[in-house]
Amino acid sequence: xxxIPAQPGDVAxxxxxxxxAAAWLARLGSDQWQRSYPADFxxxxxxxxxxxxxxxxxxxxxxxxxTPEVEAGLWTEQExxxxxxxxxxxxxxxxxxxxxxxxxxxxxxxxxxxxxxxKWLRLDAWTTNEPLQxxxxxxxxxxxxxxxxxxxxxxxxxxxxxxxxxxxxxTDHGFEDLTK
Numbered sequence: 001x002x003x004i005p006a007q008p009g010d011v012a013x014x015x016x017x018x019x020x021a022a023a024w025l026a027r028l029g030s031d032q033w034q035r036s037y038p039a040d041f042x043x044x045x046x047x048x049x050x051x052x053x054x055x056x057x058x059x060x061x062x063x064x065x066x067t068p069e070v071e072a073g074l075w076t077e078q079e080x081x082x083x084x085x086x087x088x089x090x091x092x093x094x095x096x097x098x099x100x101x102x103x104x105x106x107x108x109x110x111x112x113x114x115x116x117x118x119k120w121l122r123l124d125a126w127t128t129n130e131p132l133q134x135x136x137x138x139x140x141x142x143x144x145x146x147x148x149x150x151x152x153x154x155x156x157x158x159x160x161x162x163x164x165x166x167x168x169x170x171t172d173h174g175f176e177d178l179t180k
Contacts (some may be wrong), residue, residue: 002176006051061096084120085113107171114168125162141166
């Protein structure tokens, strides 16, 4: 499998990918990602070069956003003074579930962040999705705190404020990395 940068023409594919994940989460009883994500927000992050896709042949198997940018109101000024990269929108296609693609993508993100000079790989997860939070803890992240104040970037109250971090470092993620 290879990891590549997303392109502007991938917007519809990635929005459909997110809708598939939202439907699966709803079947599990989670309210995560039930509000639509604005296509213009996604396009802006793709154009910024921070959205990546894992390809299994011609099939999109997973996606992740890895960025130096952070949503306002989550991390303290002291935390933001430390070199960090932030991940979000990690999604694995249901056809590829159970293959540890998420874990490998987190390793890839930590490796890339390390090569970029970052000390921390940080994330903000859905505040009500405890299985997701437990997943990140199993992946070596440490819970920092949960922030509930503020609003979501796509409207409504903040829903993604469970903050966690882990140190970056070189890893053998096993992807053919075509993002360099």
